[in-house]
Amino acid sequence: MEVDKEQAKETLCLWKEMSEVFVQIRDMEFTVLEDYLKFRVVGAGCPWTMSLFCFSMDFKLTPEEDNKTAGITSAAYDSWVLVNDYFSWEKEWSNYQSNGATGAIANSIFLFMKWHSIEKGEGKKMLRKEIISCDDKYCSLKDEFLAKGAASEKTRQWLELLDLVTVGNFAWSMTTARYRAGAPDVYPALWKHCADKENDTESLGRPISVNAKDMADSIDVILHDRKYLDISTQEVTLESREWKTSDDRPRVPNNNEPQKSRLGHMRPIR
Known part of the structure; x- marks a missing residue:
């Protein structure tokens, strides 16, 4: 407000x-x-x-x-x-x-x-x-x-x-x-990433651009866990x-x- x-x-x-x-x-x-x-x-x-x-x-x-x-x-x-x-x-x-x-x-x-x-x-x-x-x-x-x-x-x-x-x-x-x-569990990489970063406070002092790149890299890892998001993979439906x-x-x-x-x-x- x-x-x-x-x-x-x-x-x-x-x-x-x-x-x-x-x-x-x-x-x-x-x-x-x-x-x-x-x-x-x-x-x-x-x-x-x-x-x-x-x-x-x-x-x-x-x-x-x-x-x-x-x-x-x-x-x-x-x-x-x-x-x-x-x-x-x-x-x-x-x-x-x-x-x-x-x-x-x-x-x-x-x-x-x-x-x-x-x-x-x-x-x-x-x-x-x-x-x-x-x-x-x-x-x-x-x-x-x-x-x-x-x-x-x-x-x-x-x-x-x-x-x-x-x-x-x-x-x-x-x-x-x-x-x-x-x-x-559909996001194993995300859980592992969060566990690894649980006590991480370094990001608070880093530039936003650096943190954004780290997040983009993390998202890329997470998406690769989802096999059916890969259009080259035939999903069984x-x-x-x-x-x-x-x-x-x-x-x-x-x-x-x-x-x-x-x-x-x-x-x-x-």
């Missing part, structure tokens, strides 16, 4: 809203995906997370800039929560079964199963198509906005931040031990087909666009 009272107040308000929706959404009835996403992005903390980033970066869009980029931001948020739904599903379903299969799961796969009377495998395939479509929409809206030539420096920074969080959210959701039941969309799924036109969805070029996912 002492650093930036206004931004801090906004962040706290968004945290309160997120906490309330996180509980309420499980008792809500949804009939279309769009209505679910309106609440899910709040309950998942998308606005709150971005507010934290803005606070840490001393960055804030004007109301006009926020309005101009609202559609792009919304598409990014939708993509984030759908990706989270995809990777968290197995754990959520397991917990649901363990609790007597009562109540509801705040997950789009669960909604697809209910709406279309399908099994969870088909629901997961439907979600995969939605993620691809949503990612294409995000890329299309962003490219259209930039092509108009009216982007300010701050809106460009905002779009870059959305890009980074989009990629980071996908990578985290895909690799976190939180969603991999029974998985072995529950689904052998590549992540693709079918022709019967409505898509946002992408003719002559400089940027395409990258998700279609990822390795098969679990």
Whole structure:
């Protein structure tokens, strides 16, 4: 509050809203995906997370800039929560079964199963198509906005931040031990590094650039622990087909666009 009272107040308000929706959404009835996403992005903390980033970066869009980029931001948020739904599903379903299969799961796969009377495998395939479509929409809206030539420096920074969080959210959701039941320790190099550095105070007196390089080197070591992040390694998955969309799924036109969805070029996912 002492650093930036206004931004801090906004962040706290968004945290309160997120906490309330996180509980309420499980008792809500949804009939279309769009209505679910309106609440899910709040309950998942998308606005709150971005507010934290803005606070840490001393960055804030004007109301006009926020309005101009609202559609792009919304598409990014939708993509984030759908990706989270995809990777968290197995754990959520397991917990649901363990609790007597009562109540509801705040997950789009669960909604697809209910709406279309399908099994969870088909629901997961439907979600995969939605993620691809949503990612294409995000890329299309962003490219259209930039092509108009009216982007300010701050809106460009905002779009870059959305890009980074989009990629980071996908990578985290895909690799976190939180969603991999029974998985072995996924960050052995990180634990060893932290143990070796437990009593290290030398970094406090070193230049930031030196510490940053050390951290980058550490991250490189950690990522090499994750074999399935290496695109040259074929990952064994529950689904052998590549992540693709079918022709019967409505898509946002992408003719002559400089940027395409990258998700279609990822390795098969679990």
